[in-house]
Amino acid sequence: MGWFGGKSTHKKEVDAALRVLSNLFEKTTGSGSDAPVVLRFELPDSRYRYFVFCLSAVQMACAHRMKNPDAVLNDLLHTVVTGAISIDPQQFFGGSIEPQRAANQAAEYLQDYLHRWSAYVDIVGGGNAAGATGIIAGMLRSTESPKPPSEADAHRLWPLATWIEQRLKVMADAFTNMAR
Numbered sequence: 192m193g194w195f196g197g198k199s200t201h202k203k204e205v206d207a208a209l210r211v212l213s214n215l216f217e218k219t220t221g222s223g224s225d226a227p228v229v230l231r232f233e234l235p236d237s238r239y240r241y242f243v244f245c246l247s248a249v250q251m252a253c254a255h256r257m258k259n260p261d262a263v264l265n266d267l268l269h270t271v272v273t274g275a276i277s278i279d280p281q282q283f284f285g286g287s288i289e290p291q292r293a294a295n296q297a298a299e300y301l302q303d304y305l306h307r308w309s310a311y312v313d314i315v316g317g318g319n320a321a322g323a324t325g326i327i328a329g330m331l332r333s334t335e336s337p338k339p340p341s342e343a344d345a346h347r348l349w350p351l352a353t354w355i356e357q358r359l360k361v362m363a364d365a366f367t368n369m370a371r
Contacts, residue, residue, distance in 0.1 A: 203370045204257050211249050212242075216245045230351070235284060235285025241331075272294045276293055324356060328349055
């Protein structure tokens with residue numbers, strides 16, 4: 192808490208990042224948005240995996256605008272895990288789950304996605320836009336199924352991958368505006 196009772200910078204950043212995260216998840220999994228709704232969740236925890244993917248996308252887009260990105264990420268990960276367990280374990284896991292198992296899975300998924308985002312940055316920097324979009328499409332497929340993406344999967348997921356790429360700056364700008 193600040194000197195005059197306002198929110199701390201950290202709390203503002205966590206709240207802003209959570210709003211960006213929730214917005215990304217909702218726009219890409221529901222109707223009434225300009226986002227292509229193309230995901231085909233095949234696993235009991237596909238929605239959970241996808242929510243963690245969205246968290247990684249927000250971190251990718253906004254970390255450079257955060258005072259302490261690791262602390263914000265840790266708080267968001269905790270919020271995602273506890274929210275998925277308490278709000279609707281059936282929707283996110285296909286049934287009840289032990290909290291520690293859910294936390295371990297989220298950490299594993301997040302580490303994988305952040306590693307892939309790092310490769311994405313390198314590939315974009317190297318000028319291979321199609322390769323970079325392919326990395327996002329691969330991450331999207333990994334939320335749906337453990338099977339590697341087929342050519343049909345890549346075609347189906349490409350529009351969503353491109354949509355997410357095109358909104359990375361928008362997410363960062365929204366985060367900055369909300370975190371003030």
